Amino acid sequence: MFKILKKKELSDVVTLFEIDAKDIARKVQPGNFFVLKIHEQGERIPLTIADFDREKGTLTTVFQKVGKTTYHLGTLNEGVFIMDIIGPLGIPSHIENYGKVVCIGGGVGIAPVYPIARALKEAGNIIISIIGARTKNLIFWKEKMRNVSDELIVTTDDGSYGRKAVVTIPLDELLREDKDIKLVIAIGPAIMMKFVCRTTAKYNVKTIVSLNSIMVDATGMCGACRVEVGGETKFACVDGPEFDGHKVDFDQLMKRQQMYLDEEKIALERYREKYGIK
Amino acid sequence: MEGKKEEKKPKNRVKMREQDPLTRARNFNEVPYGYTPFDAVEEASRCLSCKRPTCREGCPVEVDIPGFISLIKERKFLEACYKVKGKNALPAVCGRVCPQEIQCESLCILGKKGEPVAIGNLERFVADYEAEKGEIKVPEKPKPTGRKVVIIGSGPGGLTCAADLAKSGHQVTLFEALQKPGGVLIYGIPEFRLPKVIVEREVEYIKKLGVELILDAVIGKLYTVDELLNDKGYDACFIATGAGLPIFMGILGENLNGIYSANEFLTRANLMKAYLFPEYDTPIKRGKKVAVFGGGNVAMDSARVALRLGAERVYLIYRRSEAEMPARKAEVHHAYEEGIEFLLLTNPTRFIDDGKGNVCGVECIKMELGEPDESGRRRPVPIKGSEFQIEIDIAIPALGTRANPLLTKTMPDLKLNKRGYIVAEEETGMTSKLGVFAGGDIVTGAATVILAMGAGKKAARAINEYLKWKYWDFKS
Ligand SMILES: Cc1cc2nc3c(=O)[nH]c(=O)nc-3n(C[C@H](O)[C@H](O)[C@H](O)COP(=O)(O)OP(=O)(O)OC[C@H]3O[C@@H](n4cnc5c(N)ncnc54)[C@H](O)[C@@H]3O)c2cc1C
Ligand SMILES: Cc1cc2nc3c(=O)[nH]c(=O)nc-3n(C[C@H](O)[C@H](O)[C@H](O)COP(=O)(O)OP(=O)(O)OC[C@H]3O[C@@H](n4cnc5c(N)ncnc54)[C@H](O)[C@@H]3O)c2cc1C
Ligand code: SF4
Ligand code: SF4
Ligand code: FES
Numbered sequence: 239m240f241k242i243l244k245k246k247e248l249s250d251v252v253t254l255f256e257i258d259a260k261d262i263a264r265k266v267q268p269g270n271f272f273v274l275k276i277h278e279q280g281e282r283i284p285l286t287i288a289d290f291d292r293e294k295g296t297l298t299t300v301f302q303k304v305g306k307t308t309y310h311l312g313t314l315n316e317g318v319f320i321m322d323i324i325g326p327l328g329i330p331s332h333i334e335n336y337g338k339v340v341c342i343g344g345g346v347g348i349a350p351v352y353p354i355a356r357a358l359k360e361a362g363n364i365i366i367s368i369i370g371a372r373t374k375n376l377i378f379w380k381e382k383m384r385n386v387s388d389e390l391i392v393t394t395d396d397g398s399y400g401r402k403a404v405v406t407i408p409l410d411e412l413l414r415e416d417k418d419i420k421l422v423i424a425i426g427p428a429i430m431m432k433f434v435c436r437t438t439a440k441y442n443v444k445t446i447v448s449l450n451s452i453m454v455d456a457t458g459m460c461g462a463c464r465v466e467v468g469g470e471t472k473f474a475c476v477d478g479p480e481f482d483g484h485k486v487d488f489d490q491l492m493k494r495q496q497m498y499l500d501e502e503k504i505a506l507e508r509y510r511e512k513y514g515i516k
Numbered sequence: 517m518e519g520k521k522e523e524k525k526p527k528n529r530v531k532m533r534e535q536d537p538l539t540r541a542r543n544f545n546e547v548p549y550g551y552t553p554f555d556a557v558e559e560a561s562r563c564l565s566c567k568r569p570t571c572r573e574g575c576p577v578e579v580d581i582p583g584f585i586s587l588i589k590e591r592k593f594l595e596a597c598y599k600v601k602g603k604n605a606l607p608a609v610c611g612r613v614c615p616q617e618i619q620c621e622s623l624c625i626l627g628k629k630g631e632p633v634a635i636g637n638l639e640r641f642v643a644d645y646e647a648e649k650g651e652i653k654v655p656e657k658p659k660p661t662g663r664k665v666v667i668i669g670s671g672p673g674g675l676t677c678a679a680d681l682a683k684s685g686h687q688v689t690l691f692e693a694l695q696k697p698g699g700v701l702i703y704g705i706p707e708f709r710l711p712k713v714i715v716e717r718e719v720e721y722i723k724k725l726g727v728e729l730i731l732d733a734v735i736g737k738l739y740t741v742d743e744l745l746n747d748k749g750y751d752a753c754f755i756a757t758g759a760g761l762p763i764f765m766g767i768l769g770e771n772l773n774g775i776y777s778a779n780e781f782l783t784r785a786n787l788m789k790a791y792l793f794p795e796y797d798t799p800i801k802r803g804k805k806v807a808v809f810g811g812g813n814v815a816m817d818s819a820r821v822a823l824r825l826g827a828e829r830v831y832l833i834y835r836r837s838e839a840e841m842p843a844r845k846a847e848v849h850h851a852y853e854e855g856i857e858f859l860l861l862t863n864p865t866r867f868i869d870d871g872k873g874n875v876c877g878v879e880c881i882k883m884e885l886g887e888p889d890e891s892g893r894r895r896p897v898p899i900k901g902s903e904f905q906i907e908i909d910i911a912i913p914a915l916g917t918r919a920n921p922l923l924t925k926t927m928p929d930l931k932l933n934k935r936g937y938i939v940a941e942e943e944t945g946m947t948s949k950l951g952v953f954a955g956g957d958i959v960t961g962a963a964t965v966i967l968a969m970g971a972g973k974k975a976a977r978a979i980n981e982y983l984k985w986k987y988w989d990f991k992s
Contacts, residue, residue, distance in 0.1 A: 261733075265737065265739075275695060279795060279797060281796075281798040281799075282695075282788070306797060322695045324695075324732045324733075324734060325734075325738075326737055457734055457920070458760070458922055460762065460777060460779045460780035461777040461779065462776075464764075464771055471764065476922060490873070493872075493873030494771070496773075496873075498801075504794055505799070508794050
């Protein structure tokens with residue numbers, strides 16, 4: 239059982255939890271994720287570890303309410319226990335001094351990109367961060383990102399905050415003007431990562447993406463999370479979740495993410511009816 | 517009862533009553549009902565109580581077969597159960613899933629002329645009887661030795677080793693990666709073959725022996741084995757992590773939606789209880805036409821689960837003939853009865869996309885048996901030009917598993933074979949790494965429950981010796 243120590247609403251649909259998980263906190267590294275299951279009937283879902291405190295023994299995670307499990311999670315309050323948390327999972331991010339790196343966080347992807355940006359900064363890199371979302375109230379952690387970046391660019395699709403653009407527009411400009419950029423890291427919706435990779439491919443800049451395929455065990459046992467990378471089948475949970483974005487078959491990833499659309503709708507509607515949520 | 521009196525030693529074994537095939541094909545309740553006490557005594561009376569019982573040689577955990585059967589004859593059912601449990605901590609499981617026809621029963625003397633004694637059915641009966649009576653006896657706690665042993669993986673191998681070591685007075689901690697203990701018994705073998713309450717009951721017994729069980733702990737990630745041995749003060753370690761990595765066929769279209777590894781399909785259905793969706797949150801696709809590939813227990817289980825999830829037609833596609841199927845005979849028979857359609861000597865060549873990323877068909881090719889291969893079985897070879905297509909909406913490759921490298925790759929000093937399995941001595945489970953033993957599927961490759969238990973038992977014995985002498989001599 240894992241206690242929620244702190245809860246913070248970052249926007250209408252994005253929530254932060256700080257969770258008591260000493261053993262996992264001891265071992266976690268940037269790029270790791272965990273799997274949680276709220277209660278006996280629950281499903282196992284993966285969430286990235288967005289921050290951690292080894293002394294206090296805590297993990298921070300930031301999640302967006304998109305379906306039954308994440309909505310339910312959002313109703314849990316401080317002091318409540320989550321039944322199962324399994325981690326740290328996935329291969330940690332590779333951290334070294336590349337020189338200049340662009341870190342891109344789209345939507346809730348801002349949270350997982352943060353600890354990577356911080357670690358890269360600590361390793362001596364110059365960090366340019368781009369964070370973007372559909373609209374203003376979906377942007378969070380602007381200050382935190384600024385603290386670990388040499389430059390921060392904020393975009394919204396509707397122009398309600400920062401620059402009116404999708405993240406690939408400032409990215410394209412940066413790559414065009416600055417030949418020193420050695421690496422781009424992008425975490426966000428599959429479609430965003432796909433277009434980031436298209437952009438960086440034009441300039442031949444290495445790009446790392448973190449894939450959010452559907453997972454069950456997240457230890458390599460089931461193959462639910464399989465993705466095609468460079469024509470080979472990989473398991474995102476154990477071979478990743480980070481991969482060379484130029485080799486990823488994003489269209490297949492997006493199709494596989496939609497495998498349970500019908501069931502997800504049923505689950506969410508049933509949940510809303512039961513609790514009278516609109 | 518009249519008319520039965522004179523037949524003191526009935527020739528044929530007493531059959532277990534079963535649910536009607538067409539009814540059970542639509543529910544998840546257990547297929548056989550088990551023996552009544554009357555049936556059990558009747559079946560037990562067939563046993564000759566041989567002086568030199570050959571049957572025992574077929575049991576990897578050395579159950580005293582004539583001993584417990586004699587107690588059944590005397591209607592001492594509880595004593596019979598305790599007798600079994602002296603050697604086997606999981607009798608209700610083994611009675612149900614051991615491939616008895618190639619283990620104990622294959623060596624029963626009666627099998628020479630007729631049907632061997634139904635040892636498995638009797639074992640199941642005494643275990644269920646004990647549970648029903650609610651008189652689970654826990655052996656007295658031995659004097660603590662002060663030694664600590666850590667076991668990784670709570671499948672049958674890990675559970676058996678844990679039970680034996682706890683009985684020897686060691687402090688035992690058992691780590692399991694999933695949220696429930698039992699390994700394949702929980703996530704793989706379906707409810708209708710092995711009800712989960714039975715696994716839970718057997719695990720409770722092991723906890724009562726004093727074993728500390730820690731779930732949700734992926735060793736290799738949460739702790740390394742070195743951390744456990746050096747920092748956490750464990751004196752020895754037993755690795756029984758199973759062979760959990762699914763094999764795909766490497767044919768075109770294999771990542772289309774609707775194609776599940778058997779592991780995923782069964783884990784969703786069994787561990788996550790997706791057959792109860794939306795009461796349970798985990799979804800599973802309920803196909804109308806399902807193809808399962810393979811001929812082992814895993815393939816049979818997948819096919820029968822698909823049927824119970826409401827499929828209209830389930831094809832079992834296997835590249836050899838029925839004689840070569842590695843599945844338990846009883847399960848092949850059950851699958852036939854329930855209406856699974858067997859397409860033998862057939863192999864898939866590619867999956868067909870419906871244009872939206874979902875599987876809508878599979879192309880297969882007919883096979884014929886050629887020359888025998890290394891395994892001595894005749895090798896299937898494709899018949900040119902015999903391709904044909906079947907319409908399906910779910911496909912489940914069940915072609916076996918490989919070693920999961922998640923833990924072993926954190927142990928560079930552990931010797932593996934070229935397929936990634938741990939190299940361990942057969943009689944002791946001793947590995948190349950000081951204080952580390954291994955057994956079960958992670959050593960042998962996918963095998964059986966009882967072989968994993970046998971390995972757990974041998975390792976427990978060897979660990980006992982090691983803890984006394986700290987002597988390590990690994991040759992291999
Ligand atoms: C490695 C990894 C890290 C992730 N980190 C974060 C994070 O930090 N913050 C965050 O908000 N989200 C993260 N996600 C996505 C998150 O797991 C899904 O949003 C969540 O599972 C949705 O569950 P649901 O029941 O609320 O929604 P549903 O209605 O069930 O699903 C909504 C969408 O989420 C995806 N999804 C559903 N079930 C799963 C599952 N079991 N595993 C993975 N994806 C699923 C599907 O694409 C689906 O269309 C991550 C995913 C992965 C694989
Ligand atoms: C569907 C199916 C049906 C079968 N039917 C039969 C049958 O009828 N009869 C029969 O005799 N055999 C059957 N088998 C085979 C049998 O189940 C296995 O041979 C047996 O379970 C192997 O036992 P084990 O202890 O080696 O490992 P497993 O049962 O595989 O258990 C290993 C456990 O270790 C855990 N683990 C793995 N890695 C880690 C880690 N890093 N840290 C912590 N824990 C970890 C796993 O989660 C798992 O719980 C079947 C197998 C399957 C898949
Ligand atoms: S444990 Fe298995 S092999 Fe041994 S006696 Fe029982 S059924 Fe037979
Ligand atoms: S060999 Fe058969 S008849 Fe003889 S003791 Fe064993 S079970 Fe009984
Ligand atoms: S989630 Fe099961 S193998 Fe990756």
